[in-house]
Each structure stands twice: as structure tokens, then as C-alpha cells.
Amino acid sequence: MSSASAIVRSLAIGVLACLVGAAVIGASYDLAGARTTLLLLLPLAALVLVLAHWLAANRRRLGGLARQFRFGVIMVVGSILVSVWVAAFAMFLSHHDAVVVTVMATVIGAVALRVGEIVSRGVMSDVESLRDGLEAVGAGSRDTVVEVGGDDELAELAGSVNAMINRLGAEEAKREEADSARRRLVASVSHDLRTPLASLRLLVESIEDGVATGQTRDRYISQLRIHVSVLTGLVDDLFELSRIEAGDITWTMSRIELDSLVGDTVEAMRTEADILGVQVRAELPGDELLAEANPEKVQRVLFNLIQNAIRHTPADGSVTVRARSLSGEVEVEVTDEGSGIAPVDRPHVFEPFFRGGTDSSRTSEGAGLGLAISRAIVEAHGGRIWLEPADSGPGTRMRFTLRSPVPG
Ligand SMILES: Nc1ncnc2c1ncn2[C@@H]1O[C@H](COP(=O)(O)OP(=O)(O)O)[C@@H](O)[C@H]1O
Ligand SMILES: [Mg+2]
Known part of the structure; x- marks a missing residue:
């Protein structure tokens, strides 16, 4: 949801809540009371909601998740206190009642902060497990398993992270296997080329040096031809194999x-x-x-x-x-x-x-x-x-x- 439409939605909820509140007052007392309630609550609700959006948009300035949660509680308790004091100022509430409500709301606020800390402890520890797991993966580990205590979105995230680690491990193993197969192949090719090439060189050298003459020379030349055709066959086979394995298939079915x-x-x-x-x-x-x-x-x-x-x-x-x-x-x-x-x-x-x-x-x-x-x-x-x-x-x-x- 875009932030503008989120703000509009929040304001609509605020207006609706104020209207319900005013209706309750109107039904219990009189229309004038309803109108005053509306006039007092509407700006307050709007202000708090816009402030909440601003804070959400500026989460970075608030710090960690625990601090963000504390800000939320403080804003709720703060808006209760402001509304109580506005009501007292407008003489809907006696000074005595306002003090009682203020003390109660403050105490409940403090308790809520602690409750929040307790509840978020599990979440924080899951977040830490995720962070540690991902750091280990980043450092090269592929047997890390992220374990979380909850059964929530973070658990889903941990599941995806674990699946990703497995996939990475499997892909790396496959790549390593392919690498070593390629190394073995290169070693075999070099070995298989070296032997006939060595014979070829010897034959060519003895022809060049004039060591082989007459019939010997002719025999050497026909041996040369055989070596060359074996080598050609080998290279053709290798070329064909690598083409098929690379999926480069031109034949028709x-x-x-x-x-x-x-x-x-x-x-x-x-x-x-x-x-x-x-x-x-x-x-x-x-x-x-x-x-x-x-x-x-x-x-x-x-x-x-x-x-x-x-x-x-x-x-x-x-x-x-x-x-x-x-x-x-x-x-x-x-x-x-x-x-x-x-x-x-x-x-x-x-x-x-x-x-x-x-x-x-x-x-x-x-x-x-x-x-x-x-x-x-x-x-x-x-x-x-x-x-x-x-x-x-x-x-x-x-x-x-x-x-x-x-x-x-
Ligand atoms: N019919 C067979 N009987 C016994 N061994 C075989 C048979 N077919 C293949 N092999 C073995 O498998 C190996 C690989 O065969 P192949 O790829 O055709 O290579 P090459 O025939 O060039 O050695 C052979 O070297 C041989 O040891
Ligand atoms: Mg064979």
C-alpha cells in the first residue's frame, strides 16, 4: 500500500472511532456534548495517527525493534493522557478524576512496556538466530541450520533461509564435481595426445635428419599417417562428445x-x-x-x-x-x-x-x-x-x- 493511501486509511479509522465515541456521548447525554467530544478528539486522533505514520516512515531514526515498540506504547499512553487532560481542561472531568486516570494510564503504560519486552524477547532471539545463520552462510558455511522458537512469519523466513542454504550447498557440490571431472578430462586428453605426438615427433625427426631412407622412410610415412588419423579420430570424438554434452545438437530426428x-x-x-x-x-x-x-x-x-x-x-x-x-x-x-x-x-x-x-x-x-x-x-x-x-x-x-x- 502506498504511504499516502495508508495515511488516508488511518485517518478514516480515526474519524470513525471519534464518530462512534461522539455518538455514545450524544446518546448518553446530549448533542452539545457529542459535538464537543468530536471537536476535542478529532484533532488529537489525527495528530497521533499522522505522527505514527511519520515515525514508521522514519524507523531508521528509532533504532532497534525493541525501541520502535517502546515508541508505539509511549504514543498510545501519551495520547490517552492528553485526551484525559483535554477533557479535564474542558471541565468534563473533575481534577480528581483526571489525576486518578493519569496515574492509572501511566502505570499501565509502564507495565505494557515490560510486557512488550517479554513478548518481543522470543522474536528478538529468532531475529538473532537468522542473522547469525546468514552471517555463517556469508562466511562460507553450508551446513548451518537456522532454528527459531516460534511458528510465525520468522519461522517461515527461517525455512526459506534453510532451503536456500541447502540449495547453495548442492549447487556448489555439483560445480565442484563438474570442475574435477573437467580436470580429469583435461588430464586424460593431454595424456592421450602426448603418446602419439611423441611418436610423431620421433618419426618426423628421423625423416628430417635423413636417418630413415628408402623403404624405412616409406614405412615411417605410413606410420605417420596412421598416427595422424588416430589423433584426428580422437579429436573428432572429443569434439562431438563436448558438443552433445553442451546441448549443441544439430542432427534431425x-x-x-x-x-x-x-x-x-x-x-x-x-x-x-x-x-x-x-x-x-x-x-x-x-x-x-x-x-x-x-x-x-x-x-x-x-x-x-x-x-x-x-x-x-x-x-x-x-x-x-x-x-x-x-x-x-x-x-x-x-x-x-x-x-x-x-x-x-x-x-x-x-x-x-x-x-x-x-x-x-x-x-x-x-x-x-x-x-x-x-x-x-x-x-x-x-x-x-x-x-x-x-x-x-x-x-x-x-x-x-x-x-x-x-x-x-
Ligand atoms: N563388451 C564388453 N566387455 C568387456 N568390457 C567392456 C565391454 N564394453 C566395454 N567394456 C569396458 O569398458 C571400457 C570403456 O569402453 P569404451 O568407452 O567403448 O572405450 P574403449 O572401447 O575405447 O576402451 C572398455 O575399455 C572396457 O574395459
Ligand atoms: Mg569401445
Whole structure:
């Protein structure tokens, strides 16, 4: 409410109270008495009310809450005393009555001040708890809990403050986690770039120095080309991963026939599987399996999963890709007959640059980005990708889902 309209409202209340008072006098005595009451009370009420607004607007000058409350009590008692003495002056009241009322009002005023102090003590302590809590938060604490004694607006405020502290803590923890993930990523990238770059430098130096000549030189050059293409692949993968994770997705979605996509991808992988002596097959339902997806990206996921499965399966083992329709989504599963993933590695396989095993027993020659990219792609499609629990069978069982197209 604007201050002007608040003052008008206060004055209206004052006028109404004076009119009621005058009416009571008029009914009890006579009209002249009513008019005199009105004339005496109206200016007094108006003055006190305007003064109260002025004080409220100048709260800063009054100091703390306790002092503001004391001013309020003093103004009420003061206006009672002034009205009593005005009445005595106008000879409505005897001198004796005026003294009695003055003493009574003063004593009650003093008691009211003390009552106010007692009542406001709880409020003051809650305000102090809030202040201390906020100061602690400002100083960096995130486990502060503000506790208040009342069940009022201050308690609501404390509730909001506590919720805010929790949110701040959670956001900071998330930021720290993201920071350390980024640091780990940078460390992994540097590590993965350094090794091929070192080989590249050696190869280039021996060509430059004329150490490698003839056939050796040609062999070095073809090794150079391989290193460069591995590095290019790594950088492309990283770029793609960071783009998808940043939500910078430019691909378009369409209604795709997942069954033929799975079939085609399995066929495309057959040569690599044959070389390793691994059988790869697709088990698909007879009818059409539709998904809302980008075919190239889904093929990339299938490729990563099937390639991992083939590479981790011993000769004579087999890899099976199944797809089925669930309510509102389609699920694809890639299973293999390899040795499975060690329990310590299971929670990490989707992390960028994670490669299973210890340094000497690395289970793959990849950069450890395949599953991270697959997860980013599947999640960007609104699907899920996961590793089935180890007790669901031997080998490894990876699954992912994609949304079915909306019918119609
Ligand atoms: N089918 C699988 N069988 C056993 N281990 C697997 C399989 N798929 C993934 N892994 C483990 O997960 C790790 C991460 O896989 P991925 O992200 O594709 O990276 P990369 O294949 O480049 O190592 C692999 O290094 C491997 O240890
Ligand atoms: Mg891989």
C-alpha cells in the first residue's frame, strides 16, 4: 500500500472511532456534548495517527525493534493522557478524576512496556538466530541450520533461509564435481595426445635428419599417417562428445526402422567379427520396429556397442543383438560371451577416457570414449543406456532405449 493511501486509511479509522465515541456521548447525554467530544478528539486522533505514520516512515531514526515498540506504547499512553487532560481542561472531568486516570494510564503504560519486552524477547532471539545463520552462510558455511522458537512469519523466513542454504550447498557440490571431472578430462586428453605426438615427433625427426631412407622412410610415412588419423579420430570424438554434452545438437530426428538399422549394422560388422573368429547375429521380432531418432547417431551407438562386444569376446564366442518394442519405447540389447566387466570397473565404463583393467591388462586399444559418446547420444534422444547387472548372465549385456514415434 502506498504511504499516502495508508495515511488516508488511518485517518478514516480515526474519524470513525471519534464518530462512534461522539455518538455514545450524544446518546448518553446530549448533542452539545457529542459535538464537543468530536471537536476535542478529532484533532488529537489525527495528530497521533499522522505522527505514527511519520515515525514508521522514519524507523531508521528509532533504532532497534525493541525501541520502535517502546515508541508505539509511549504514543498510545501519551495520547490517552492528553485526551484525559483535554477533557479535564474542558471541565468534563473533575481534577480528581483526571489525576486518578493519569496515574492509572501511566502505570499501565509502564507495565505494557515490560510486557512488550517479554513478548518481543522470543522474536528478538529468532531475529538473532537468522542473522547469525546468514552471517555463517556469508562466511562460507553450508551446513548451518537456522532454528527459531516460534511458528510465525520468522519461522517461515527461517525455512526459506534453510532451503536456500541447502540449495547453495548442492549447487556448489555439483560445480565442484563438474570442475574435477573437467580436470580429469583435461588430464586424460593431454595424456592421450602426448603418446602419439611423441611418436610423431620421433618419426618426423628421423625423416628430417635423413636417418630413415628408402623403404624405412616409406614405412615411417605410413606410420605417420596412421598416427595422424588416430589423433584426428580422437579429436573428432572429443569434439562431438563436448558438443552433445553442451546441448549443441544439430542432427534431425525422424521415424526410423530400427530393425533394418540393426540388421545393416550387424552385417557391416561381420568382417571384423570374422577376422576375430566371433559370430555376430541379430535377433529381431518379425514385425517392424519404429523409433524416433537420428539414424546415423543410432548407428554409431550400435557400432560402438557391437565393436566392444566383438573385441571382448574370445574366438568361437558369439555376439547377439536383440531389439524389441516396449510401451512407448524400443529397447536394444547387445550381449557377448566375453569375460564381462570387473565389478570395480562397472560404475565407470560410461565415463570419458575410462578403459577397463590396469595399465598392463588394458582390455582395449580405444581411447575410452566409445561408451561416453554412446551415452551422450542416447540421452540426447531422450533414452537411457545401461549395463545390465552381472548376475543376469555371463559376458556383458548392454541395453539402451529410444522413444517410439508418436502414432498418427
Ligand atoms: N563388451 C564388453 N566387455 C568387456 N568390457 C567392456 C565391454 N564394453 C566395454 N567394456 C569396458 O569398458 C571400457 C570403456 O569402453 P569404451 O568407452 O567403448 O572405450 P574403449 O572401447 O575405447 O576402451 C572398455 O575399455 C572396457 O574395459
Ligand atoms: Mg569401445
